[in-house]
Amino acid sequence: MAKSRETYSKKENEKKKHKKRQDKEYRKEQRKEDKTEGKSFEDMIMYVDEDGNLTPEKPDPNKRKKIKKEDIELGVPKREKEDPIRKGKVSYFDDAKGFGFIIDRESDERIFVHVNSLDEPVKVNDKVTFEIEKGQKGPVAVNVQLVKL
DSSP states (O other), X not given: OOOOOOOHHHHHHHHHHHHHHHHHHHHHHHHHHTOXXXXXXXXXXXXXXXXXXXXXXXXXXXXXXXXXXXGOOOSSOOOOOOXXXXXXXXEEEETTTTEEEEEETTTOOEEEEEGGGBSSOOOTTOEEEEEEEEOSSSEEEEXXXXXXX
16 A cells, blocks of 8 residues: 655644635534624714724714815815025035035025036035926926025
């Protein structure tokens, strides 16, 4: 008679299948215990409280907030008009390579500047005004002008 060829992986697969069957049977029993057929309609109702959470208790009508339909905005809220001309300081500029960076005074953001966007030559620590455009790799300063003191 031939010897049984039960390998380790076959045993493990059988254990997994057995565990799955047990879990499925357990979930089936849990569903039977949690049946909602015997409950009344009032027991099944859930309410939303002022924070947006579901609760079985009825919320207090005195805490209800009044919302006017005019105050509801659908979509993205409108942005306030920003001044397109910004002020900043040149933090780095390499004449040989033809580019540098400006630090925006309001947001402290570093913005790339190319020599083609300059009206006149700039140096490090010069105060400038500029506009921002979207470039391939992020914001780019254009129409860069020195601030005359």
